[in-house]
Amino acid sequence: xxxxxxxxxxxxxxxxxxxxxxxxxxxxxxxxxxxxxxxxxxxxxxxxxxxxxxxxxxxxxxxxxxxxxxxxxxxxxxxxxxxxxxxxxxxxxxxxxxxxxxxxxxxxxxxxxxxxxxxxxxxxxxxxxxxxxxxxxxxxxxxxxxxxxxxxxxxxxxxxxxxxxxxxxxxxxxxx
Amino acid sequence: xxxxxxxxxxxxxxxxxxxxxxxxxxxxxxxxxxxxxxxxxxxxxxxxxxxxxxxxxxxxxxxxxxxxxxxxxxxxxxxxxxxxxxxxxxxxxxxxxxxxxxxxxxxxxxxxxxxxxxxxxxxxxxxxxxxxxxxxxxxxxxxxxxxxxxxxxxxxxxxxxxxxxxxxxxxxxxxxxxxxxxxxxxxxxxxxxxxxxxxxxxxxxxxxxxxxxxxxxxxxxxxxxxxxxxxxxxxxxxxxxxxxxxxxxxxxxxxxxxxxxxxxxxxxxxxxxxxxxxxxxxxxxxxxxxxxxxxxxxxxxxxxxxxxxxxxxxxxxxxxxxxxxxxxxxxxxxxxxxxxxxxxxxxxxxxxxxxxxxxxxxxxxxxxxxxxxxxxxxxxxxxxxxxxxxxxxxxxxxxxxxxxxxxxxxxxxxxxxxxxxxxxxxxxxxxxxxxxxxxxxxxxxxxxxxxxxx
Numbered sequence: 150x151x152x153x154x155x156x157x158x159x160x161x162x163x164x165x166x167x168x169x170x171x172x173x174x175x176x177x178x179x180x181x182x183x184x185x186x187x188x189x190x191x192x193x194x195x196x197x198x199x200x201x202x203x204x205x206x207x208x209x210x211x212x213x214x215x216x217x218x219x220x221x222x223x224x225x226x227x228x229x230x231x232x233x234x235x236x237x238x239x240x241x242x243x244x245x246x247x248x249x250x251x252x253x254x255x256x257x258x259x260x261x262x263x264x265x266x267x268x269x270x271x272x273x274x275x276x277x278x279x280x281x282x283x284x285x286x287x288x289x290x291x292x293x294x295x296x297x298x299x300x301x302x303x304x305x306x307x308x309x310x311x312x313x314x315x316x317x318x319x320x321x322x323x324x325x
Numbered sequence: 326x327x328x329x330x331x332x333x334x335x336x337x338x339x340x341x342x343x344x345x346x347x348x349x350x351x352x353x354x355x356x357x358x359x360x361x362x363x364x365x366x367x368x369x370x371x372x373x374x375x376x377x378x379x380x381x382x383x384x385x386x387x388x389x390x391x392x393x394x395x396x397x398x399x400x401x402x403x404x405x406x407x408x409x410x411x412x413x414x415x416x417x418x419x420x421x422x423x424x425x426x427x428x429x430x431x432x433x434x435x436x437x438x439x440x441x442x443x444x445x446x447x448x449x450x451x452x453x454x455x456x457x458x459x460x461x462x463x464x465x466x467x468x469x470x471x472x473x474x475x476x477x478x479x480x481x482x483x484x485x486x487x488x489x490x491x492x493x494x495x496x497x498x499x500x501x502x503x504x505x506x507x508x509x510x511x512x513x514x515x516x517x518x519x520x521x522x523x524x525x526x527x528x529x530x531x532x533x534x535x536x537x538x539x540x541x542x543x544x545x546x547x548x549x550x551x552x553x554x555x556x557x558x559x560x561x562x563x564x565x566x567x568x569x570x571x572x573x574x575x576x577x578x579x580x581x582x583x584x585x586x587x588x589x590x591x592x593x594x595x596x597x598x599x600x601x602x603x604x605x606x607x608x609x610x611x612x613x614x615x616x617x618x619x620x621x622x623x624x625x626x627x628x629x630x631x632x633x634x635x636x637x638x639x640x641x642x643x644x645x646x647x648x649x650x651x652x653x654x655x656x657x658x659x660x661x662x663x664x665x666x667x668x669x670x671x672x673x674x675x676x677x678x679x680x681x682x683x684x685x686x687x688x689x690x691x692x693x694x695x696x697x698x699x700x701x702x703x704x705x706x707x708x709x710x711x712x713x714x715x716x717x718x719x720x721x722x723x724x725x726x727x728x729x730x731x732x733x734x735x736x737x738x739x740x741x742x743x744x745x746x747x748x749x750x751x752x753x754x755x756x757x758x759x760x761x762x763x764x765x766x767x768x769x770x771x772x773x774x775x776x777x778x779x
Binding site: 162163182183184185186187188189190192193196198200201203204207221222225226229230232234235237241244245247248250251252254255257258259261262265266268269270271272273274275276277278279280282283284285286287 | 342343344347469477478479480481482484486487490491494497498501502505508509512513515516517529530532533534535536537538539540541542543544545546547549550551554555557558561565568765766768769772
């Protein structure tokens, strides 16, 4: 990934951005990624991204929490050290419901969030590629990897300008 | 793309652009602390120090320092615990339930409300931890950990143990929900930072966020699923807290309406605390364009609804006590209203049931001064509610020979003061170093709900 060259189209409005993505993709250009200061409604569809499967991950971690809570409580109260408490069964299932619920929610939430951190490479020591400092302020940036596209800089520049970009810049990364 | 009814008021006023949002919110983090902030911080640190001294006395001498006696074995400690947990209900309710209902007015207030939630839960946790007397051993009493007593485990039949799981889960889930929302805003501050230290600190806090469309898409899924998980969680927490009482055999406690009644009361007090804090924050930080009168009015409407639910619950309790025909139950409520603690009952009724009804008048619920005063009255009332439920049910128990009164000692008061110091210290630090409004979310509604584009 060393020495990557990118051409960047900077957009002001999300409506223009969405149209631009459609036009650029229609022209057969491969978009590296689009960067925005806030979630843009409908951007996944025009970029052709599939819906995230993180909710499935949450469900799986939730199931893990349920079974963990059940095993924990049945094992401790029923087998490891059975005690008579208020004449109840050694394994009183209704009493187990609150802890089962809480551990299900806890594992589902943390499991999903940490999956999200890992797949999106979010970590305190991460060194992100910052294409433009204004991405986190008010500008949307479409990045096109020059090595992965056949069109030359001049043509891409024109394509982006025509699609409504307020400015077109270049950025090189020779790290990573 | 998204169209909205023309009669709806804009949620962000003053003709703000997306860049203005960044400026207005980030500037507060970047500027030097003001004198006012310094004074406020000094006061809360003072409260914290005074409180810490009484906590030290409590741990050194034991829980006998509290004013508890054989009859009233639970008083200020659990009153304060339930009060703080109740306050901690608003934040996650605002960010989770209002997200599921697509209520856009949540966006300007959710960040601060969630922060308040987290700090309130931390304050609440002080009481169960301190009441064990020896907190360094309490971890074995509270969590099912292998121990040297031959693996004698905690009792999963006990609602007190459910509480441990409910509160710690609530705390942890609220924390990660809040943090995930903060990540894009930390990235904004990182990219604006002038000096190396703040660039490095906010860089680490922002987890290397780059605003990629793919990450935003995942982020939205995560937020939605977290909201779905947090919604039943919020409702479960005070349900389980109410079971600490409802599963007992004490007249005045063992009522089946406790769970919904406690949840409504928690939302009631939580919104009141959000109002108290937000009215001050919006004034000091000049955020009138983001937290508008409309926002305050919406919260006041929630207060009328939950306050009325609480009022109905009080009356239902009285009715059921009479209707049950059980003398002990009837006496418990008669004693509450007319016994030696009548003044606490009267304070609770006035503050929680009568005064919020003033919000039916639009003039009052859109008046900032009135809202501020009433929000404080509500929280005083909610403290008395817990005090009434706990102390008046205990102080005249089954044996008239053991009837007693509860008198708080200075340590009771001091530990309460300690939690206030903790709460405000944490909140002021948050207000200075973290963006108090969720910039990314507010930016996303500027086009559809900003004044310029309406």
